Amino acid sequence: TQLLEQSPQFLSIQEGENLTVYCNSSSVFSSLQWYRQEPGEGPVLLVTVVTGGEVKKLKRLTFQFGDARKDSSLHITAAQPGDTGLYLCAGARSSGDKLTFGTGTRLAVRP
Amino acid sequence: GAGVSQSPRYKVAKRGQDVALRCDPISGHVSLFWYQQALGQGPEFLTYFQNEAQLDKSGLPSDRFFAERPEGSVSTLKIQRTQQEDSAVYLCASSLSGSVQPQHFGDGTRLSIL
Numbered sequence A: 001t002q003l004l005e006q007s008p009q010f011l012s013i014q015e016g017e018n019l020t021v022y023c024n025s026s027s028v029f030s031s032l033q034w035y036r037q038e039p040g041e042g043p044v045l046l047v048t049v050v051t052g053g054e055v056k057k058l059k060r061l062t063f064q065f066g067d068a069r070k071d072s073s074l075h076i077t078a079a080q081p082g083d084t085g086l087y088l089c090a091g092a093r094s095s096g097d098k099l100t101f102g103t104g105t106r107l108a109v110r111p
Numbered sequence B: 001g002a003g004v005s006q007s008p009r010y011k012v013a014k015r016g017q018d019v020a021l022r023c024d025p026i027s028g029h030v031s032l033f034w035y036q037q038a039l040g041q042g043p044e045f046l047t048y049f050q051n052e053a054q055l056d057k058s059g060l061p062s063d064r065f066f067a068e069r070p071e072g073s074v075s076t077l078k079i080q081r082t083q084q085e086d087s088a089v090y091l092c093a094s095s096l097s098g099s100v101q102p103q104h105f106g107d108g109t110r111l112s113i114l
Helices: none
Strands: A005-007 A010-014 A019-024 A031-037 A044-049 A055-058 A061-065 A071-076 A085-092 A105-110 B005-007 B010-013 B019-024 B031-037 B044-050 B053-056 B065-068 B075-079 B088-095 B109-113
Touching: A005 A085, A010 A019, A019 A105, A031 A071, A044 A055, A044 A061, A071 A085, B005 B088, B010 B019, B019 B088, B019 B109, B031 B075, B044 B065, B044 B075, B075 B088
Parallel strands: A010 A105, B010 B109
Antiparallel strands: A005 A019, A019 A071, A031 A044, A031 A085, A055 A061, A061 A071, A085 A105, B005 B019, B019 B075, B031 B044, B031 B088, B044 B053, B065 B075, B088 B109
């Protein structure tokens, strides 16, 4: 049972478009991480957010942690084919808790 | 190499056989995690070690799954009497300490049970 639901499940867009991926839960998380995974490889950490309402920017990627620390979003501006991959959110309910991964969003950016 | 290393990369076994999957974490990383990832899904937690101590094994699907990290470094995930539903990618990750610290993942072992 996965506590973190991501939407959309699949997204296919043209290069240059913007997109937002959502990660929602009914549980409160002390921290939330976003990963990107390419075929045949392990997930790679993009960002960690720990404060409700926190916004972090990583070049064209903007991450937001909800005020209540139950949800998060990832916004990509001017998507590029290199952004293609499986995007995963993952949360820990306390500092000693295991990491729970979301259901994943598979993004394809067409040239 | 400096990253997490998993072996073998691919494993094919017949139903009923035992398999052993190996994980070499990043040197100095105290915490080690095992996950199971079905095709197109997010990883699901299996078990967690802090040094040689297995602190959480709540995600292991059955008593056919067993993990060890006897010297606090290399870890082995063993699956006995494999079944077709065990087919998945098994990912290992390590961190300096705990799950909140960034986890560094290996590229996984793709297990196929025929």
